[in-house]
Amino acid sequence: MSSNIVSRHGTDLRGDEIVRYTLKERMCHWIAGVSYLYLFATGLALFTPYLYWIAYVLGGGPTIRFWHPWVGLVFFGSIMWMHSMWKGEMKTTEQDRRWDKTIKAYVTNHDEVVAPAGHFNHGQKQFYWAMFWGSLVLVITGVLMWFPELVSGHQGNAVGHALMPVIVFLHCAAALVTIGAFMIHVYMGIFFVSGGLHGILWGRVPVAWVRAHHPLWLEQAQRENRVVSSTSFKQGADD
């Protein structure tokens, strides 16, 4: 077959490209992303009266009160799925500690002096763990807030009644931490790192992009023969 497209892991590659995220990883990311956006918007509506208008836009207060916990379960499920795929890659390495020392250069676009990163750089790993631990706190406190009568419904249940405000406070505080991380993530993915959004949408990234942003991962991919070079089409190479 003389097609110019090689399909791997649900991802179409043309010349000098490589699979950064498999179809499964992309699906998981976007289920998490879209559900988080809904939780972010509806959560803010309940967080402050100045943003309660979001509740009206999304169907009214009772509607968002109904859906927020269910979508929360979807989000938590997607984070667990993601964890099963990525937890190995998210461990901090010696290379990450070197990358940390050059973070200022990374932020100010002096990439030529930034310590080389693997498949995920340390900033991405830290974002991952912020969302992972954040979602754990959010799901535990969230389920208790879903059914507060289980915690503090009856007079005489003094412990439950004293605990409930702490639970709500923690939910709010954890949400704010994830919102901070999320804002940085969206900024970097869409605006700061050109090509990043392309990668998480369609899974493929150019070799030059990988060399610039994740050189250690490129070396690994080359060792494992996963780069589809433009010459490979002539040889009719495929999976």
Added chain:
Amino acid sequence: MSNGLMEVKQISGHRGGTPGSGVSRDYDVCKLVDTTTCIGCKACEVACLEWNGYDFRETTFDNTYQTMPDTAWNFWNLIRFNEVTHDDGTVSWLMRKDQCMHCADPGCLTACPADGAIVQYQNGIVDFNQANCIGCQYCVTGCPFNIPKFNNATKKVYKCTLCSDRVGAGLEPACIKSCPTGCLHFGSKEDMLNLAHNRVDQLKANTSYKNAGIYDPDGVGGTHVVYVLHDATNPEQYGGLPSNPTVPFFVKMWKGPLKWLGGIAMGLGVAALFGHYVRYGPKPVDEATEQGRAK
């Protein structure tokens, strides 16, 4: 009732100007519950159900004189029964009419995120507007008396309205009207406190209740339901009446500093990211970068 109706216009037999002219006498309303004369007849429970249109429900017999374990979404007024054995071996049967206390500083209202779901009127009544309630039950979290109750079918929260509909029409609340012993009184907060003080003085002078006192807790800014207790030093013995109720600390933190600090942090965060984009722009992927790597 309109407050204007109760403003003094003129008074009889008074020389010169009219004192208190233009000032409302019955500006706020208050229930006084004298636990020392309550006989636990439950007429107020029945009157509450009848006026508010709720069906009578099965009672739970637990070998006491209490109708059921707790108030419910459709049972707002409960006489709590407690048998207390004193140090000298004597026994008291304490009856306390439990209902919303209509706090001056209402924790339910502080905690509520829904626009207009909880209303505090100038006359002191704290009322739930179920049309705006979203059923999140944050009010349950904010209430130090554990009063708001959730209806799982309507997904709304309900509690005693202090008969805001009756009071608005110039009537006393249904529970007050039904009380046969006169242990329930209704009027302005000032009048009810005067009445309560007289009763406490009477108890101290003529009975062995030397710790008799008024329950009008400062922690929630005072309440528009006030008790006369035989022993005001130990309100807990009346079935979970907290001695120092307050809006929970973490509710204040969540609705206070966390809310505005979080808001400021989000605003500054967006500004900082925008500033960063204008200053540095997107990361280049070009020859120079790649050559830098190669070195």
